[in-house]
Amino acid sequence: MPERFTVTTPIYYVNDVPHIGHAYNEVATDVLARWHRQRGDDTWMLTGTDEHGQKIMRTAAANGVSPQEWTDRLVETAWIPQLELLDIANDDFIRTTDERHKVGVRIFLERLKEAGYIYHGEFEGHYCVGCEEYKTPGDLVPGTGEFEGQQVCAIHSRPLETVREANYFFKLSEFGDRLLALYDERPDYVQPEHVRNEVRQFVKQGLTDLSISRNTFDWGIKVPWDETHVVYVWFEALLNYITANGYGVDEERFARRWPATHIVGKDIARFHAVIWPAMQMAAGIEISDHVFGHGWLLVGGEKMSKSKATGIEPKQITEVFGVDAFRYYFMSAIAFGSDGSFSWEDLDARYHSELANGLGNLASRVIAMVHKYCDGVVPDVEIDADIATLVTDAVARAESAIDAFQIHDGVDAAMSIVERLNGYITEQAPWVLAKDVAQRERLAAVLASNVHGIGAAAIMLAPVMPGSAQKLWTAVGGEGEVAAQPIQRAHEWRGTGRVTTVPPLFPRVEQA
Ligand SMILES: [Zn+2]
Numbered sequence: 001m002p003e004r005f006t007v008t009t010p011i012y013y014v015n016d017v018p019h020i021g022h023a024y025n026e027v028a029t030d031v032l033a034r035w036h037r038q039r040g041d042d043t044w045m046l047t048g049t050d051e052h053g054q055k056i057m058r059t060a061a062a063n064g065v066s067p068q069e070w071t072d073r074l075v076e077t078a079w080i081p082q083l084e085l086l087d088i089a090n091d092d093f094i095r096t097t098d099e100r101h102k103v104g105v106r107i108f109l110e111r112l113k114e115a116g117y118i119y120h121g122e123f124e125g126h127y128c129v130g131c132e133e134y135k136t137p138g139d140l141v142p143g144t145g146e147f148e149g150q151q152v153c154a155i156h157s158r159p160l161e162t163v164r165e166a167n168y169f170f171k172l173s174e175f176g177d178r179l180l181a182l183y184d185e186r187p188d189y190v191q192p193e194h195v196r197n198e199v200r201q202f203v204k205q206g207l208t209d210l211s212i213s214r215n216t217f218d219w220g221i222k223v224p225w226d227e228t229h230v231v232y233v234w235f236e237a238l239l240n241y242i243t244a245n246g247y248g249v250d251e252e253r254f255a256r257r258w259p260a261t262h263i264v265g266k267d268i269a270r271f272h273a274v275i276w277p278a279m280q281m282a283a284g285i286e287i288s289d290h291v292f293g294h295g296w297l298l299v300g301g302e303k304m305s306k307s308k309a310t311g312i313e314p315k316q317i318t319e320v321f322g323v324d325a326f327r328y329y330f331m332s333a334i335a336f337g338s339d340g341s342f343s344w345e346d347l348d349a350r351y352h353s354e355l356a357n358g359l360g361n362l363a364s365r366v367i368a369m370v371h372k373y374c375d376g377v378v379p380d381v382e383i384d385a386d387i388a389t390l391v392t393d394a395v396a397r398a399e400s401a402i403d404a405f406q407i408h409d410g411v412d413a414a415m416s417i418v419e420r421l422n423g424y425i426t427e428q429a430p431w432v433l434a435k436d437v438a439q440r441e442r443l444a445a446v447l448a449s450n451v452h453g454i455g456a457a458a459i460m461l462a463p464v465m466p467g468s469a470q471k472l473w474t475a476v477g478g479e480g481e482v483a484a485q486p487i488q489r490a491h492e493w494r495g496t497g498r499v500t501t502v503p504p505l506f507p508r509v510e511q512a
Contacts (some may be wrong), residue, residue, distance in 0.1 A: 005036040005043045006260035006289075010268060011050040011096065011240050014074045015059055018082040019311035020330075020342065021265070021297050027327050028294060028336060028407055029263045030088045034463035035402050035410070037089075038487040044257050046244050048094035049079055053132045053233035057219040067219045071097060085314060087323050087466055094244040096221075096237060104243030105236050106224045108283055113225070117171045117282040123211050124164040130156035132233050134163075134211065155267075168213040168223060170235070175278035179203050182277060188290060190273045191405060192337035195266050195293035199273045210235070210275065238276045242285065261290040269293035292405050295339035297330075317347070320509055324465035325351050331464050332411040348509065355506040359418050359457070359472075363502045365425065366450040367475055370499045373434050378451045378477055378495040379444035387449040390420055391456045392491040398460055399488055414460035421453045451476050451495035458482055459490035468505050475502035 009029045012022055026047065033045035051071040060070035075095060083090060094101060112118050125134040130153060143152035143159065150159045182189060183200050190196040213229035214220065220230025239247075241260055246253030264272050273291045280287050296303045299312065318326050329347050332354070334340030370376060394413045401409035424446075433443040455476045462469040462482045473482035477497030485493065 002040050002042040003036075004256065005033070005041040006245070006257045007033050007036070007043070007045050008241050008260050008262050009047040010262075010264050010272075011048040011094065011237055012079060014049040014051045014071050014079065015056055017311065018078055018314065020314050020317070021303075021311075023082065023086055023314040023326075024297055024330050024334075025263060025265060025294065026083065026086055026088050027330055030086070030090070031327070031331055031407055031463045032261075032263065032402065032405070033091075034089060034466070034483065035487060038459075038463060038483055038485070040486060042256070044092065044245075045090045046092045046094060046241065046260070047083070047088070047090045048092075048240055048244070049075055049096065050233065050237045050240075051075075051096045052220040052230070052236065054214075054217050054219070055129050055132060057217055058129075060219075068097060071095070082314065085318060085323065086327070089466075092244055094240050096240060098243075100249070101240060101243040102221050103249060104247045105221050105231060105239050107248035108239055108242070108279075109231065110224055111283050112170070112279070115282060115284070117174075118212070119169050119171070120166065121169050121209075122164075122166050123169070124162065125211070126160035127163045128153040128156055128158070128160050130158065135160055163216070165211065165215065167211040167215070168226070168229060169209045170212045170279070170282070172210045172275065172278050173207045175281060176203055176207050178281055179207075179274060179277060182287065186287075189287070190269065191290060191292045195269045195273075195337075198266075199269060202270060203274055207274070207278075234271060235275070235279075238271065238279065241276075241288070247285070259286045259289045261292070262288055263292050263294065266293035266295060290405075292337070294337055295334070297334075298339055298341045299343075301341070312342070321347065321351055322506075324468040325355055325506065328355065328411070328461075328465050331407050332415070334408060336405055336407040351506065351509065354415065356508055358415070358422065360502075360504070360506040362418055362422050362425070362450075363454055363472055363475060363505065366421075366447065366454060367499045367502050369430055369434075370447055370451065373430070373443060374447060376498050378497060378499060379448045380496045381441070381444045381448050383449040383452050383494070384445055387420075387424065387453055388491070391417055391453055395456065395460065395488065395491045411461070411464055414457050414464075417453045417457045417460075421450055425450065448495065451499070452493070455493050455495050456490040459485045459487055459493065462487070471503055471505060475500050 007029055009025050029045060033043055037043040057067050060067040063070060127134050135153060139154060140151040141154045143150045147159055152159050180203055183196060190199050212232045212235045213223050214232060215229045218230055220233060221236050223229040223231060242258060245257040262272050269291060277287050329350055333350055370378060394417050398410040398413035401413060428446045430443055430446050433439040455478055458469045458472040459482055470482050477495050477499050
């Protein structure tokens with residue numbers, strides 16, 4: 001039986017303009033999914049869009065269209081194209097306006113109500129429309145400029161609206177002990193460690209019940225037993241992970257795909273690692289496998305966001321460096337789980353040293369030598385033992401790195417082969433060996449070792465740089481799809497075929 005690997009991105013708030021912060025999450029999730037797929041796991045990658053709530057309703061009205069027309073337009077013109085641009089191989093795309101989602105949400109709510117976890121109550125709170133979330137005093141910061149003297153949202157820098165509502169509540173407060181037990185029993189449930197500690201601390205302080213409906217606007221999913229209320233957008237959005245997978249309507253499919261692993265930004269880890277598991281406990285469904293909260297991308301020391309004018313569109317980067325370099329850069333340059341600073345200078349430097357000079361140059365030199373010295377046929381000889389060991393170790397290291405969500409370390413393991421081979425060529429100097437007839441066997445072993453290492457690296461880099469890895473693979477005489485090669489056995493591949501030619505994989509970029 002193949003192992004199940006269902007992995008999700010958050011569903012993106014459709015009103016946002018996609019920036020490289022979203023792209024970072026999408027690419028990381030895609031790399032994990034592609035890696036598992038290449039291992040032979042029963043993999044399913046889910047992404048999608050979050051489309052309800054007051055803010056969407058207001059911007060749709062401001063644009064003179066219905067909320068549905070507005071979200072349709074954004075999905076088609078912004079979010080789907082972003083996935084295509086980034087070469088994301090998602091298996092599913094869910095919109096919270098999908099009928100399947102609405103159906104699943106209603107079933108879930110009914111079950112929660114039957115189980116006694118929902119009640120009707122009064123509530124007054126301070127609501128940030130930007131976050132679509134009630135804030136507690138600890139979440140606020142002193143305002144500046146026009147809001148001097150007021151408390152404002154730390155993310156949106158705007159004052160909050162005081163909202164008094166009679167709403168439906170979820171008894172979140174009853175789940176504190178069970179959540180703490182979950183974090184203790186399954187230390188790898190919330191990762192990385194600092195996010196786990198933060199979440200744990202938050203729960204330890206005590207949880208309050210969660211208002212899960214609104215009756216002041218109607219752009220949302222109606223509460224099944226009270227159509228004057230719509231379900232709170234965050235509560236409903238979390239359910240996409242199960243409504244996309246057959247919850248309540250297709251038990252066989254649900255059993256196959258659930259539980260999932262959630263890859264989220266650390267700022268929404270609390271929703272995913274506190275509210276969401278409590279909802280799962282209340283409804284009697286299995287708890288998610290993992291919640292991994294990755295870091296933020298910083299530009300000039302600030303979190304990237306459209307509202308703060310630090311937003312960079314992925315297209316600005318892919319147009320200059322190509323999509324594979326985009327994917328490679330963000331997966332290798334930033335330790336997954338930590339914040340990372342983006343700069344054009346760093347991207348440019350790594351592109352040229354690691355991809356153009358490192359990988360691209362190695363491949364073209366080796367292939368040229370196989371053509372020149374061996375008529376284009378990879379010598380079918382024993383490869384050097386130290387290269388074989390190096391590659392075997394790199395595969396093992398990459399495999400455990402991916403299991404620990406250390407994507408950067410997995411990429412580094414693959415690139416360690418490239419780095420070593422560049423040194424190995426210089427040491428072995430095949431162009432010198434070629435001049436001596438007595439060294440024919442030695443020359444054959446050196447070239448075969450190089451081809452072996454490049455082929456293995458191509459297999460390991462396929463999840464990260466799908467297009468370039470395929471070109472590399474074909475160039476060293478690999479057959480078929482590189483993504484069809486079992487990644488955990490990349491070290492077993494031996495090139496014995498005919499090399500082709502390698503197109504320029506990473507052409508020099510003059511001006512970034
Ligand atoms: Zn806010």
